[in-house]
């Protein structure tokens with residue numbers, strides 16, 4: 063089941079609603095067969111960008127190339143991308159089978175072809191036995207699968223998904239994410255997936271595009287956006303991070319009373335940041351470790367979280383440690399030291 | 411409890427003004443001129459009554475279909491058209507709604523009669539030589555009734571169209587379905603509840619029409635309400651008129667209950 067998949071190139075896309083700029087200067091290239099996630103807080107312009115990719119909305123500025131051809135002005139009908147809408151948008155008067163068959167009928171496939179393809183899709187998304195039900199008789203997760211099956215049935219070159227899992231509970235979400243990976247691997251279609259959930263984005267994507275206030279902050283692999291965020295917004299949006307005021311002089315950073323070598327240039331930077339899991343805890347003094355006071359210790363099962371305050375400037379920090387590795391003596395009020403590899407320092 | 415108290419005056423008002431006369435009608439149908447079921451016997455055995463009932467049904471069904479079908483595109487323009495179109499359509503729906511049925515019917519009379527505007531224009535343009543007969547027959551009655559009832563069909567349709575999830579239509583378009591297919595296979599089926607509601611409302615209203623058939627039918631296209639009027643004021647035969655009214659009420663009521671049960675209109 064290998065389908066043709068398309069490459070998309072957005073060049074300086076902008077979108078205004080009246081005087082409000084919803085998107086500004088978005089450029090990105092999406093390669094055939096990629097799984098790109100658009101990640102950002104609510105209102106950051108993810109849906110708007112997806113609508114421009116699909117052709118339901120027209121960009122105010124910029125251009126859109128699909129497989130190298132300028133398609134900026136072509137309508138949704140002409141692009142033929144598969145789309146899974148927020149809220150699923152199933153045809154309420156049709157059964158599951160009829161929903162999935164609809165795009166195949168539009169393509170005028172033979173009755174026998176339609177029948178076998180519908181059966182295949184129902185199998186693929188795990189809805190066997192539900193084919194004759196109407197959407198209202200299905201759970202949220204099942205409706206989600208129907209929407210996915212309907213969008214994939216006619217082998218579109220690109221599948222666009224707008225927060226498809228936002229209505230599902232946590233367990234089902236995890237299960238659907240796994241299935242999504244499996245289906246993507248099997249179909250080979252280009253996926254553009256919208257979410258505001260960073261762990262979902264990290265788990266699923268080949269690359270993540272991070273949006274904020276209608277601007278693209280960074281587009282890179284999950285590891286890169288997490289480990290090497292382009293700016294403070296990206297760093298903070300992708301998970302817990304300790305951001306400390308710092309001053310920088312000739313290749314060194316002064317932070318929390320210690321001096322550390324810098325991983326790179328720090329022109330105009332004011333802060334140094336480190337992910338909590340990159341920090342190690344020391345119970346004895348060390349010239350390269352930052353002195354801190356424990357303010358709280360939170361048991362979270364396999365790991366425990368320490369809330370700290372740097373002794374020199376009272377910057378709050380968090381530190382996650384495997385519970386088993388944490389000495390019992392590390393309790394609120396206790397003085398400790400934290401250390402991290404200079405290469406794990408991020409500078410903003 | 412307090413809610414019941416608040417609506418109690420309304421219930422009382424409805425009871426006195428609606429149920430009491432209704433009971434009176436039912437009572438008369440079995441007591442005037444003497445107790446017994448002879449009024450019903452006579453009504454049901456009268457071929458004239460049957461021919462009026464069939465004509466009424468025929469006209470009302472025709473009017474129902476026509477008014478609903480014509481209201482459908484009008485409602486689409488009203489709900490989904492561009493802003494200026496919406497305003498024009500809204501005026502076209504609301505203005506006739508505020509005019510009395512009498513003035514609207516006279517309007518149609520002067521438009522459609524043998525020496526009316528339409529015939530004059532058609533003759534002036536040389537399209538016809540002889541006047542077309544457009545009043546004093548079913549045609550005139552149907553035109554007048556449809557025109558009056560279209561706004562009533564618009565409202566249930568509008569509510570169905572407004573409640574529709576736009577994304578469902580986008581989903582169909584995105585799949586590559588033609589406008590024709592999106593309309594017939596997605597849009598129309600999704601408004602099915604509104605269509606049934608509109609048809610039901612129009613049908614029930616149309617059964618009781620009096621002014622339009624009387625004026626535009628000119629005594630030749632008699633419908634059931636006019637027949638009842640004739641029995642009361644011209645014969646006068648109150649018992650028969652009451653029995654006729656009671657029969658219509660039961661028939662329409664039974665019809666409504668069946669349709670609502672079958673289609674679930676109103677519960678949607």
Ligand SMILES: Nc1ncnc2c1ncn2[C@@H]1O[C@H](COP(=O)(O)OP(=O)(O)O)[C@@H](O)[C@H]1O
Nearest residue numbers: 079082084102103104105106107108109110111
């Ligand atoms: N049709 C529209 N008219 C006016 N403003 C809009 C419209 N669609 C979206 N917006 C605005 O554009 C911004 C981005 O919206 P959206 O793309 O839906 O964000 P997201 O999907 O990331 O939550 C929001 O501030 C939203 O209010």
Ligand SMILES: [Mg+2]
Nearest residue numbers: 105108109110
């Ligand atoms: Mg959105």
